[in-house]
Amino acid sequence: MPADPEPPRPDVPGLLPLALSRPNEALGRARDLLATEPPPLEASFARQAIGIVLREIGDIDAAVRELETARHLARRSGSAEREADVRATLGVALAFAGRTTAARNTLNAAVRQSSGHLHGRILLRRGGVLATLGHHRDALADLNSAVTALRAAGDRIWEARARTERATCDLVLGGVTRARADLRRAEELFNATGQELESADAIVHRGVLALRIGDLPAALRCFDQAAERFAKLGIPDPTLAVQRCAALLAAGLPRDALDEAHAALTLLERSRGQATKKAELELAAAGCALAAGQSEAALRHATRAAELFDRQRRRWWRAHARLMKVRARLAAEPVGAALLREAEYCARELAALSSPDLPLAHLIAGRLALGLGRNGTARTHLAAAARGRRHGPALSRAVAWLAEALRADADGDAARLMRACRRGLDVLDQHRATLGSSELRAQASAHGAELAALGQRHALRLGRPRLLLAWSERWRATALAVPAVRPPDDERLQADLAAIRAVTDSLAHARAQGLPTAHLAAEQLRLERAARSRALHARGQDTGGATGCDVPELLAELGPARLLELVDVDGELHVLVCGSGLVRRYPAGRVRDASRQIDLARFALSRLAHGRSTLSPADLLAQVENGGRALERVLLGDAARHLGDDEVVIVPPGRLHAVPWALLPSLRDRTVSVAPSAGTWLRARRAGTPGDGRVVLVRGPGLRSEGAEIRDIAPQYAAPVVLGEGTATVSRVLDAMDGARLAHVAAHGTFRADSPLFSALRVDDGPLTVYDLERLRRAPRQVVLSSCDSGLTAPTGADELLGLASSLIQLGTTGIVASVVLVNDGAAVPLMVELHRRLAGGACLPAALSQARRATATDPVATATGLSFVALGSC
Secondary structure: OOOOOOOOOOOOOOHHHHHOOOHHHHHHHHHHHHOOOOOHHHHHHHHHHHHHHHHHHOOHHHHHHHHHHHHHHHHHHOOHHHHHHHHHHHHHHHHHOOOHHHHHHHHHHHHHHOOHHHHHHHHHHHHHHHHHOOOHHHHHHHHHHHHHHHHHHOOHHHHHHHHHHHHHHHHHHOOHHHHHHHHHHHHHHHHHOOOHHHHHHHHHHHHHHHHHOOOHHHHHHHHHHHHHHHHHHOOOOHHHHHHHHHHHHHOOOHHHHHHHHHHHHHHHHHOOOOHHHHHHHHHHHHHHHHHOOOHHHHHHHHHHHHHHHHHOOOHHHHHHHHHHHHHHHHHHOOOOHHHHHHHHHHHHHHHHOOOOOHHHHHHHHHHHHHHOOOHHHHHHHHHHHHHHHHOOOHHHHHHHHHHHHHHHHHHOOHHHHHHHHHHHHHHHHHHHHOEOOHHHHHHHHHHHHHHHHHHHHHHHHHOOHHHHHHHHHHOOOHHHHOOOOOOOOOHHHHHHHHHHHHHHHHHHHHHHHOOOOHHHHHHHHHHHHHHHHHHOOOEOOOOOOOOOOOHHHHHHHHOOOEEEEEEEEOOEEEEEEEEOOEEEEEEEEEHHHHHHHHHHHHHHHHHHHHOOOOOOHHHHHHHHHHHHHHHHHHHHHHHHHOOOOOOEEEEOOHHHOOOOHHHOHHHOOOOEEEOOOHHHHHHHHHOOOOOOOOEEEEEOOOOOOOOHHHHHHHHHOOOOEEEOOOOOOHHHHHHHHOOOOEEEEEOOEEOOOOOHHHOEEEEOOEEEEHHHHOOOOOOOOEEEEOOOOOOOOEEEOOOEEEOHHHHHHHHOOOEEEEEOOOOOHHHHHHHHHHHHHHHHOOOOHHHHHHHHHHHHOOOHHHHHHHHOEEEEEOO
């Protein structure tokens, strides 16, 4: 018999845990050991440690070569136990390389070759590979045995690993309670044993659990914490990228998710990383592209994912990639019988795999069957999809309620249809209430868009304008109906915002001097991403705030005034004229045509205000007024003849908020205000008119008019707070605005369509952003923003708005005057002075704007300037 091998020196086996704790140190020590030409047993440890590090950083082919060498060395040493351990590590690397048959054979051999404590470790690794391949029940059997064996042996690191893998399987199979307990214990064990890399991985798994149970802010916070840990270790983690994509999609941020997926794929390609992870990232990218409306890109990603999973013989994953292909084709192609057969095949396969995506597969099949007129087949699939409507995470229940609503619609059961739509939206209300970020609350409404559209479509079919109004309000600007969650005193967030102001100032200076700006722009982008990520961590406060609008109460409050709610049903505009106790409906134009006319009108006003045309101002004004007539036809239709003689309130869809409403002939000489929803207007109205209180006047730097309006406005008020010429800093402006009766800010404004919450007013020490405004304890009651584009908002979610104006409304500001066009600073001065003269005389904000507009329309430029401003909210 061969003699027992000489045991390794005590420090040599420590290379293996070091490889997953401090990989760079492990790599150096292993190579130093090999340089001494150690005996085969010690060399096998070194080669195995190197293979583990290479596997984790993504160089899989090199990892496999190192581990093959380690196995040969272990065999030469005569240690069966050593060979079994290396075989198991090699089996994992082969699985990562996509060589799944070889991986399973290698792991099975390692299991047969091992016993005792080592047997538990190898069962863990085989269980992990089985889970990666989608065989979750087989994996769970291995992992249960592994946890028992490792706990009995007192092997804390490997017990933690086994618990982490078991939690992953339990989550897939619905065992949330045990998964939570396992992850908590695993993280404790990793921290106690100094396993830095695996401790970061435990945070990722904690985020996955939070996402699964619907705690989106906690999930995002975990993923950001894990990303910081991995960055410090210098190791990319594709699994983290996949999970962040899922969280960002749940948050309604598909473009951010797609950017995350593309960045991770690029990094993986450069490092020639794990084939298994590339397949998973391709599938994640497909889902992100589909949510972002890029169906062809989604189909390409899903096809690549399915091909990779097929080559890797990963049935569970391949089934999900095939479902994604069906979803992408449904978005890009006409409905056909072949696509329905493929969807039904997916549903059967996912049922056999106990996939949590099975309800979604049934919903897709049901939709396809409805499109083909196969109502019986559709009902069967939709009933299966609807079974989960009373349990599970909020977003899953909302999908199930949508399936129930579609089934009721197919049955012609109107009462059940409306009940299902209401219940689905109630579930999403609960989900939204958990979110503290105004951006996430707005984006979350996208999940309910189809439920709300079904309700609107049904109300329109019934010919019931009041019901159509109620359904339009049910999911319109619901984020603004929830009291704002003031962000906590997060020192890092405040530091990031201060740094953004500093780098923005440096960027402006560099551009003015013609100096290079690429490094400053990159730093600004990095800081903005960091600040935005931290803001998304805020938790909601479920106040049970009402959503929607009580129609009788609205009509009572309106009296003789008119509220016009513009409703988009399948791309067609309908105008609901509310007033004198009635709600009447009038058809108008198409949303697409309205969007085009709005762009033309805003462009024409901007040209007139700034003299950017070869035409005379009089000819330009004539063009502008022609555009106003065309805009009225498409936006209001016949409703323009039914406005009465009193105040008019306009409630447009989110996509149509940037309208210079006074340009419409029927609104030119009226008191007009604009609101995100009838409910927000009613709440603002009932807040009452502002009484006594502080008046704040702010003058920002760089205005062509040098803020002349502030000098002329100040004498109209007793002891106003005036800030400017160095005193208008973000902190002093916020302190002064907090709880003020009226705040007027004359400062350059920037609207950021790419990131609306970084829309800003430029004050003396940099941009005052929406994130800064959200720190106000009490919003000013009325706000006048005389800067360019200050009234612009970004439509998002189902019918939500993000921007300076919408943030102030949510914080409690009842009335705002702002521009929707790039205004002429100098021409705005007399308009603003006249506006305040009317306000000081007792006029409400919309009336004061209307009166000031008429009083100062002395030439085409002044006329264009007046038309560029709108009154938002109420008095």
